[in-house]
Amino acid sequence: MNTPDEKRARNEALMMAALDGELSPEHSEAFQALLRKDPALRLEYETLKRNQNLMKNQKLTEPVPEFWDTWNQQLFTRIERGFGWVLFTLGALLLLGYTAWIALEEILTEPALPFWVKAAVVLLTAGTLILLVSLARERWFTRKNERYKDIVR
Known part of the structure; x- marks a missing residue:
């Protein structure tokens, strides 16, 4: 039986793997189903995805x-x-x-x-x-x- 903490930890692990592009097709489908069922998880995932895109596009300025x-x-x-x-x-x-x-x-x-x-x-x-x-x-x-x-x- 999964406790809420174990469920949350599993969802966070899936979310991090999805952000890193490490999910297998089966896990990806399961994760997409989780996102459709849980709006709070979807909102957190979208926020993290936006932050990830911001960080990827961030450029460091070199000092003169x-x-x-x-x-x-x-x-x-x-x-x-x-x-x-x-x-x-x-x-x-x-x-x-x-x-x-x-x-x-x-x-x-x-x-x-x-x-x-x-x-x-x-x-x-x-x-x-x-x-x-x-x-x-x-x-x-x-x-x-x-x-x-x-x-x-």
């Missing part, structure tokens, strides 16, 4: 380019982005460092691996770290000394 220029020049935005990137980078470095440490520990303490494989892993890791530090230093230096950073192309 000058807005983004002033937005990016604001002090708070620059500090906020910089701080966010610093936290993100620190977190990523900590996770990557911990993962590398665990992996190296596993590889270097593995007795079955030959010495030359262990040496190659250590050399690869050291080379990668040196290259990453070098790249970070270069980026930092060019960012501080970039003459054309405020020029918009």
